[in-house]
Amino acid sequence: MRDIDHVIAGGGGSAARFGEVFDPNTGQVQARVGLGTAADLDRAVAAAQAAQPAWAATNPQRRARVLFRFKELVESNLDALAHLLSSEHGKVVADAKGDIQRGLEVIEFACGIPHVLKGEYTQGAGPGIDVYSMREPIGIGAGITPFNFPAMIPLWMSGVAIACGNAFILKPSERDPSVPVRLAELFREAGLPEGILQVVHGDKEMVDAILDHPAIGAVSFVGSSDIAHYVYQRGVAAGKRVQAMGGAKNHGIVMPDADLDQVVADLSGAAFGSAGERCMALPVVVPVGDKTADALREKLLPAIAALRVGVSTDAEAHYGPVVNAQHRQRVENWIQTGVDEGAELVVDGRGFTLQGHEQGFFIGPSLFDRVTPQMRSYQEEIFGPVLQIVRAPDFETAVRLPSEHQYGNGVAIFTRNGHAAREFAARVNVGMVGINVPIPVPVAYHSFGGWKRSGFGDHNQHGMEGVRFWTRVKTVTQRWPNGGVGDGGNAFVIPTMG
Numbered sequence: 001m002r003d004i005d006h007v008i009a010g011g012g013g014s015a016a017r018f019g020e021v022f023d024p025n026t027g028q029v030q031a032r033v034g035l036g037t038a039a040d041l042d043r044a045v046a047a048a049q050a051a052q053p054a055w056a057a058t059n060p061q062r063r064a065r066v067l068f069r070f071k072e073l074v075e076s077n078l079d080a081l082a083h084l085l086s087s088e089h090g091k092v093v094a095d096a097k098g099d100i101q102r103g104l105e106v107i108e109f110a111c112g113i114p115h116v117l118k119g120e121y122t123q124g125a126g127p128g129i130d131v132y133s134m135r136e137p138i139g140i141g142a143g144i145t146p147f148n149f150p151a152m153i154p155l156w157m158s159g160v161a162i163a164c165g166n167a168f169i170l171k172p173s174e175r176d177p178s179v180p181v182r183l184a185e186l187f188r189e190a191g192l193p194e195g196i197l198q199v200v201h202g203d204k205e206m207v208d209a210i211l212d213h214p215a216i217g218a219v220s221f222v223g224s225s226d227i228a229h230y231v232y233q234r235g236v237a238a239g240k241r242v243q244a245m246g247g248a249k250n251h252g253i254v255m256p257d258a259d260l261d262q263v264v265a266d267l268s269g270a271a272f273g274s275a276g277e278r279c280m281a282l283p284v285v286v287p288v289g290d291k292t293a294d295a296l297r298e299k300l301l302p303a304i305a306a307l308r309v310g311v312s313t314d315a316e317a318h319y320g321p322v323v324n325a326q327h328r329q330r331v332e333n334w335i336q337t338g339v340d341e342g343a344e345l346v347v348d349g350r351g352f353t354l355q356g357h358e359q360g361f362f363i364g365p366s367l368f369d370r371v372t373p374q375m376r377s378y379q380e381e382i383f384g385p386v387l388q389i390v391r392a393p394d395f396e397t398a399v400r401l402p403s404e405h406q407y408g409n410g411v412a413i414f415t416r417n418g419h420a421a422r423e424f425a426a427r428v429n430v431g432m433v434g435i436n437v438p439i440p441v442p443v444a445y446h447s448f449g450g451w452k453r454s455g456f457g458d459h460n461q462h463g464m465e466g467v468r469f470w471t472r473v474k475t476v477t478q479r480w481p482n483g484g485v486g487d488g489g490n491a492f493v494i495p496t497m498g
């Protein structure tokens with residue numbers, strides 16, 4: 001049995017508790033990960049404290065060069081990383097490469113850190129007075145990440161945090177921890193000083209230790225909403241800066257004038273790709289008008305029948321298994337809830353088995369029609385290969401549904417009408433909008449973040465928002481008096497530039 005250890009400067013841990021890491025294709029345990037304690041975190045923090053001042057004092061061009069080298073190393077190891085990722089997560093290898101690539105794009109953004117860290121300057125803000133501001137690193141930051149993007153999300157956080165001159169401690173998901181460990185090793189190989197990026201494994205015990213640690217100044221979390229809210233509250237109560245991204249239930253609005261063939265092609269990937277385990281998946285489709293709904297449903301049926309569920313190394317498979325047996329059970333329970341609530345189960349993916357892989361965590365695709373906003377199976381995130389049709393009588397209802405939903409991560413509208421699209425984008429109460437784009441994950445130099453219960457705290461991930469999160473502003477007001485004492489003003493009155 002392979003053991004997965006922390007990456008802490010000066011050596012790993014001696015865990016008393018372990019988590020099981022499965023191969024979702026076979027259902028077998030393939031490794032165990034040591035679950036760390038507050039003592040392990042203390043060692044990582046001490047190493048970070050020792051290393052961070054010199055890293056922050058390294059000029060930003062030199063820091064960027066480490067990121068350039070890291071990018072090259074990840075690219076030359078892409079195949080091995082993607083196979084490792086898919087063997088623990090279950091997403092197909094091509095999708096695992098996308099997971100890594102989207103993370104690398106944030107590294108590419110972070111390579112421009114010398115430019116984006118330039119501060120602001122006002123010459124002559126008052127008589128003989130200049131004001132300038134600069135962005136300084138927080139010091140030590142931590143990231144707590146979910147299982148569903150084990151490369152992209154750790155790189156969202158670590159890339160920007162490190163580029164800004166912080167030391168970064170990553171607590172990845174204990175369900176697929178191997179790729180984060182490999183990424184930390186590649187960072188070291190790229191020349192990142194020891195102690196600047198460390199990986200500590202664990203569950204709630206480690207998360208609580210991070211949230212309570214007085215030397216950690218900023219915490220970035222991505223995961224489910226209840227835990228995001230908990231992390232946000234506890235971290236803020238301890239005086240930290242916290243951004244906490246949560247769950248999602250993204251809607252795709254289909255207007256009567258949409259190209260339905262295009263919509264069905266887009267929906268198949270967005271609803272069922274990665275077995276629906278994406279926070280930017282599109283699990284709810286809202287056709288406007290019954291005619292649109294009937295036509296869409298008719299076109300969806302053969303597309304769903306043609307989906308190929310297979311092992312994650314099957315190059316022909318559209319999607320692979322879900323992450324573990326517990327999650328498969330949870331998804332199947334939601335399907336039963338939908339049936340009990342009176343939704344029409346048009347395609348039932350439960351009980352699916354893959355020949356030769358009977359113990360794997362596979363689920364077939366499911367389709368519900370006539371789902372209504374009162375149903376719990378609509379209100380909650382299912383996070384599986386399940387697509388729900390919610391019929392809307394008109395455009396106003398279609399804007400209202402995602403706007404009133406508890407989650408507000410992503411939303412898409414499919415239409416040929418620019419006015420409707422523009423109106424929708426302006427009015428919808430959701431953080432990321434796609435117009436004829438089913439999965440509107442913003443590019444790395446823009447920023448990622450949802451609203452409502454999809455995001456607690458301030459500042460999005462990556463782009464300038466990420467730079468703002470991982471730095472704090474210092475503003476200097478300076479004057480250089482030339483021999484005279486004071487400026488003749490009243491020193492006991494609050495200074496003004498008037």
Ligand code: NAD
Binds near residue numbers: 145171174409
């Ligand atoms: P999760 O909430 O179970 O776990 C996320 C992290 O929290 C993990 O590192 C885990 O170890 C830790 N954790 C788990 N239980 C904890 C507890 N009781 N106290 C403290 N920490 C705890 O999420 P997951 O199942 O790994 O990931 C899927 C979820 O993440 C979905 O809800 C998905 O929508 C969401 N997600 C959101 C985004 C986004 O950007 N909004 C992106 C990806 C995933």
